[in-house]
Amino acid sequence: MWAKMEFFQEQAVTSSDKAFFRLRKEIVEGVIPSGSKLSETELSTKYQVSRAVVREAINRLEACNIVERRANVGARVVSLSPEGLAELYQVREALEGMAARLAALHMSAEEVADLNALLNSQSHEVKSAELYYQEAGDLDFHYRIILGSKNSHLISMLVNGLYHLVRMYRVQLGMAGPRVTSAFDEHKHIVQAISNRDPELAEMLMRRHITYSKNNIEAKLQNSL
Amino acid sequence: MWAKMEFFQEQAVTSSDKAFFRLRKEIVEGVIPSGSKLSETELSTKYQVSRAVVREAINRLEACNIVERRANVGARVVSLSPEGLAELYQVREALEGMAARLAALHMSAEEVADLNALLNSQSHEVKSAELYYQEAGDLDFHYRIILGSKNSHLISMLVNGLYHLVRMYRVQLGMAGPRVTSAFDEHKHIVQAISNRDPELAEMLMRRHITYSKNNIEAKLQNSL
DNA sequence: ATAAGTTAAATTGTCGACAATCTATTGGTT
DNA sequence: AACCAATAGATTGTCGACAATTTAACTTAT
Numbered sequence: 248m249w250a251k252m253e254f255f256q257e258q259a260v261t262s263s264d265k266a267f268f269r270l271r272k273e274i275v276e277g278v279i280p281s282g283s284k285l286s287e288t289e290l291s292t293k294y295q296v297s298r299a300v301v302r303e304a305i306n307r308l309e310a311c312n313i314v315e316r317r318a319n320v321g322a323r324v325v326s327l328s329p330e331g332l333a334e335l336y337q338v339r340e341a342l343e344g345m346a347a348r349l350a351a352l353h354m355s356a357e358e359v360a361d362l363n364a365l366l367n368s369q370s371h372e373v374k375s376a377e378l379y380y381q382e383a384g385d386l387d388f389h390y391r392i393i394l395g396s397k398n399s400h401l402i403s404m405l406v407n408g409l410y411h412l413v414r415m416y417r418v419q420l421g422m423a424g425p426r427v428t429s430a431f432d433e434h435k436h437i438v439q440a441i442s443n444r445d446p447e448l449a450e451m452l453m454r455r456h457i458t459y460s461k462n463n464i465e466a467k468l469q470n471s472l
Numbered sequence: 473m474w475a476k477m478e479f480f481q482e483q484a485v486t487s488s489d490k491a492f493f494r495l496r497k498e499i500v501e502g503v504i505p506s507g508s509k510l511s512e513t514e515l516s517t518k519y520q521v522s523r524a525v526v527r528e529a530i531n532r533l534e535a536c537n538i539v540e541r542r543a544n545v546g547a548r549v550v551s552l553s554p555e556g557l558a559e560l561y562q563v564r565e566a567l568e569g570m571a572a573r574l575a576a577l578h579m580s581a582e583e584v585a586d587l588n589a590l591l592n593s594q595s596h597e598v599k600s601a602e603l604y605y606q607e608a609g610d611l612d613f614h615y616r617i618i619l620g621s622k623n624s625h626l627i628s629m630l631v632n633g634l635y636h637l638v639r640m641y642r643v644q645l646g647m648a649g650p651r652v653t654s655a656f657d658e659h660k661h662i663v664q665a666i667s668n669r670d671p672e673l674a675e676m677l678m679r680r681h682i683t684y685s686k687n688n689i690e691a692k693l694q695n696s697l
Numbered sequence: 698a699t700a701a702g703t704t705a706a707a708t709t710g711t712c713g714a715c716a717a718t719c720t721a722t723t724g725g726t727t
Numbered sequence: 728a729a730c731c732a733a734t735a736g737a738t739t740g741t742c743g744a745c746a747a748t749t750t751a752a753c754t755t756a757t
Contacts, residue, residue: 260543260544261543261544261709261710261711262710262711263710263711264543286738287738287739288737288738288739296711296712297711297712297713298712298713298739299524299710299711299712299713300710300711300712302739302740303528303531303710306528306531306532307531307535310532310535312625312628318485318486318489318718318739318740319485319486319717319718319719319738319739319740320718320719320720320738320739321719321738321739334623334624334625334626335625337570337574337623337625337626338567338570338623338625338626338629340570341566341567341569341570341626342563342566342567344566345562345563345565345566349562398559398562398563399559400537400559400560400562400563400634401559401562401563401566403537404563404629409625486739486740486741487740487741488740488741511708512708512709513707513708513709521741521742522740522741522742522743523709523742523743524740524741524742524743525740525741525742527709527710528740543709543710543748544708544709544710544747544748544749545708545709545748545749545750546708546709546749698757699756699757700755700756700757701754701755701756701757702753702754702755702756703752703753703754703755704751704752704753704754705750705751705752705753706749706750706751706752707748707749707750707751708747708748708749708750709746709747709748709749710745710746710747710748711744711745711746711747712743712744712745712746713742713743713744713745714741714742714743714744715740715741715742715743716739716740716741716742717738717739717740717741718737718738718739718740719736719737719738719739720735720736720737720738721734721735721736721737722733722734722735722736723732723733723734723735724731724732724733724734725730725731725732725733726729726730726731726732727728727729727730727731
């Protein structure tokens with residue numbers, strides 16, 4: 248059912264790709280704690296590759312805003328903060344709102360049908376409390392709309408950039424599954440607007456959905472700090 | 473008067489920085505034509521630096537979406553197209569709209585005063601038809617609002633990413649100064665909304681302003697193709 | 698003559714070593 | 728004791744060479 252999640256199944260062809268993916272994974276999942284320094288030599292011995300490939304991986308992570316680098320000093324994993332989270336969600340609201348608007352205009356009839364089918368399958372699981380995949384389901388929903396915008400800049404910024412940071416916050420604040428049913432209803436309304444080819448409403452609903460999501464995760468952040 | 477334009481006065485500390493800035497400049501200004509291939513060895517001899525430096529510069533340009541790279545094949549300068557322009561302005565509308573909204577909330581009273589002063593000085597030049605710096609003036613206006621948002625992600629995406637692409641379109645389509653007076657009026661209304669601390673209106677006006685700007689540049693693009 | 702297979706040239710990817718810069722420790726001075 | 732200067736150590740930045748892959752040219756067979 249979640250077979251269509253091969254979205255970010257980005258395949259590593261070069262050695263730097265592998266280092267980049269591995270390093271990103273370890274950072275996002277907190278194996279490498281946020282705020283810690285990234286030593287090029289240390290990582291090169293740990294990953295059994297040259298310093299050049301580690302360096303390239305770190306440069307890419309810098310472009311994703313996952314690490315901060317200072318010339319002649321080094322790179323540090325970004326540190327998580329309430330302000331950083333708020334900024335992140337403000338950008339998400341802007342970009343995903345636009346994505347929903349464009350999706351209402353550009354998604355094919357088949358893609359809209361698939362999106363409805365996805366929601367129906369999720370509806371069953373929500374009712375029967377099979378919430379195992381709820382996080383993956385949420386991701387799947389958002390990814391489809393982002394891709395449905397057919398805007399390569401939008402897609403790249405969100406998929407390659409922001410979403411890994413969002414996941415970093417989610418994972419490291421340990422929020423497995425909040426707000427399942429209410430989020431599901433919001434998803435339903437968004438899809439309805441897209442089905443009706445109503446760009447303005449789709450954008451507005453998506454923005455409200457993300458604002459709610461922000462408030463929810465911010466509340467959790469208050470507790471965990 | 474335009475002294476505050478040291479915004480993107482990013483200073484190059486490392487050798488890669490210099491190569492990156494130089495290469496970006498040559499691409500944006502069309503010295504290196506869009507669509508052409510970037511040979512690492514060729515550039516390294518041309519710039520008198522190691523291939524590693526050029527490589528790092530190209531990687532950074534890829535992160536800016538100024539060049540496209542394929543593993544084991546090489547990098548090409550992106551090619552300009554009406555679709556690419558439309559996508560660019562859709563993202564600009566989303567991000568700068570949000571920037572205007574946040575600027576209405578977060579700009580200091582002093583910053584707002586400076587912004588008003590900027591408009592007044594420009595008003596004089598518009599009336600007296602001294603339009604020499606009108607492009608720089610437009611940039612200055614937009615930059616201040618972007619920085620006024622106080623959102624580092626937003627700032628980074630626009631200043632380090634999109635704006636160079638926008639400028640690439642502007643320069644290579646040879647549009648020096650369109651739409652001066654009407655754009656100036658739009659700027660005035662946006663600043664008014666920010667002065668009134670009206671986020672919703674500021675966002676809406678900024679989005680319309682960018683949409684108009686898009687339509688204008690798209691019309692020119694029709695002629696030049 | 699066209700198409701597929703093979704080989705050669707050129708380009709990118711990776712590596713280890715050297716140079717330049719920063720950080721921390723040490724020693725000296727007020 | 729606090730502050731500044733100099734030095735030693737460690738880390739990053741840059742380089743040229745080698746390895747792997749792709750592209751092109753050339754050969755050969757149908």
